[in-house]
Amino acid sequence: MNLLLDAFKAIPQDNYVAFTFFVGTMAMMAAAAFFFMEVNNTSKEWRTSVLVSGLITFIAAVHYYYMRGYNLETGESPVFFRYVDWLLTVPLMCVEFYLITKKVGGTSSLMWKLIFFSVIMLVTGYLGETIYRDQSVLWGVLSGLAYFYIVYLVWFGDVAKLAQSASPAVAAANRSLGWFVLVGWAIYPLGYIVGTPGGLFGMQIPLNLNMDIIYNIGDAVNKIGFGLVIYALSRKEA
Numbered sequence: 001m002n003l004l005l006d007a008f009k010a011i012p013q014d015n016y017v018a019f020t021f022f023v024g025t026m027a028m029m030a031a032a033a034f035f036f037m038e039v040n041n042t043s044k045e046w047r048t049s050v051l052v053s054g055l056i057t058f059i060a061a062v063h064y065y066y067m068r069g070y071n072l073e074t075g076e077s078p079v080f081f082r083y084v085d086w087l088l089t090v091p092l093m094c095v096e097f098y099l100i101t102k103k104v105g106g107t108s109s110l111m112w113k114l115i116f117f118s119v120i121m122l123v124t125g126y127l128g129e130t131i132y133r134d135q136s137v138l139w140g141v142l143s144g145l146a147y148f149y150i151v152y153l154v155w156f157g158d159v160a161k162l163a164q165s166a167s168p169a170v171a172a173a174n175r176s177l178g179w180f181v182l183v184g185w186a187i188y189p190l191g192y193i194v195g196t197p198g199g200l201f202g203m204q205i206p207l208n209l210n211m212d213i214i215y216n217i218g219d220a221v222n223k224i225g226f227g228l229v230i231y232a233l234s235r236k237e238a
């Protein structure tokens with residue numbers, strides 16, 4: 001607790017980047033505590049799903065705590081730990097799709113397909129932000145292709161088909177998660193565009209936006225939002 005209070009005191013008032021790392025840490029911690037506590041009040045059928053929501057936000061909380069300190073001390077973007085966090089949490093979001101469709105025939109091979117493309121999306125993004133910054137547009141496009149394939153699977157592909165054959169509550173939850181993937185996840189390429197030298201196919205966005213603030217907003221919206229959709233589903237189908 002003391003550590004957190006000290007960290008808060010040390011944030012200069014005009015350092016919005018550090019501030020969003022701080023708020024992100026708190027939000028993820030609170031969400032993780034909430035989901036973990038609710039696991040035991042959840043019907044057996046949905047317990048694993050709510051537990052995974054807790055794991056996603058807990059893993060993020062640990063990374064945010066670290067990234068917050070790193071950014072405050074160095075003033076730099078914690079790129080490596082950002083991607084470590086995503087490589088753990090995004091596949092877990094893919095697992096959520098598997099868990100909600102499992103009862104109507106969702107297979108682990110479909111889950112691994114989602115995970116595979118999410119890893120491609122993230123590894124190519126990481127390469128574009130780090131080793132191959134000069135070719136950030138190319139790596140961003142490759143990452144975008146994997147991203148769109150995930151959008152396709154969730155909206156029109158096997159995930160959508162399975163969800164539609166399930167209960168109305170599962171179908172509705174899949175649509176909500178689909179909106180998070182289509183709109184919420186689209187926040188990240190915006191962060192990438194403002195944070196890499198290639199910009200948007202060579203065009204720089206003339207607004208004074210910060211990559212980390214955009215990523216931090218994206219994480220709060222998506223990780224907590226996903227968790228709440230799953231939580232709501234677990235209450236509807238108790």
Ligand SMILES: *C/C=C(C)/C=C/C=C(C)/C=C/C1=C(C)CCCC1(C)C
Binds near residue numbers: 089090140144147222
């Ligand atoms: C909790 C973390 C989440 C949901 C992270 C999601 C990240 C993405 C959807 C990132 C996508 C990217 C592109 C589609 C192109 C540019 C590179 C990325 C990795 C930022």
